[in-house]
Amino acid sequence: MLGSIVQVNVSRGGVPKLPVLEALVGETGIDGDEVAHPEVHGGPERALCLFALERIEALAAEGHPIAAGTAGENVTIRGIDWDSVLPGSRLRLGPDVLVEVTRFTTPCTTIRGSFRDRDSNRIHHNLHPGWSRAYAMVIHGGTLRPGDTVELLEG
Incomplete structure (x- = not known):
């Protein structure tokens, strides 16, 4: 299953995370x-926060003032079946980066400013399965750019 990176997002702490043209992971x-x-975010098992653009767009359609990066995700992706992104799933981000989903995030x-x-x-x-962001650990690092492919790898 192939998708793409819409945005790579960073901040100096807090939200929104803002888009960058490339990032070293x-x-x-x-x-x-x-x-x-x-103590809550970050560390090797929570190295990256991932979220699907399709979920962000659906939330915005519900009236929430959410956009890519405002929910604190580092990598906003599209074109991947978000219901298939589960703990243990591996994704290839761009040509170099390999990550493994470790858990769903707790909001x-x-x-809260992203919600009406x-x-x-x-x-x-736990309240809305399939709507959470996901934390991932980095198996192999590299450079990420918007437009890079995202591949959800088979088990």
Whole structure:
């Protein structure tokens, strides 16, 4: 299954994460990206946060003021069946980067501005399966750019 990277997003901590033209990805995430609460976000098992543009667009259609990067994801992708992105799934991002999904994210209050009722639980996996962002660890690093292909690899 092939998709593509829509945006690669970074911040100095917090949201929104803003798009960059390219980013170097290593074991602990994107060089230059910082997290506001490293005890909760980041580290090797939460090196990257991934989210599907299709979910963002559907949320916006519900009236939420969400856009790529405002939910804190590092990599906004499209064209992948988001229901198939589960813990243990591996994705190839661009020609070099290989990641493995480790868990669904728990929405944080810092992203509440992306929701019309300020309730970020709209993307909590336990309440709305298939609508969560996903954390991933980096198996092999490299450079990511918008437009790069994304491949959901077979088990």
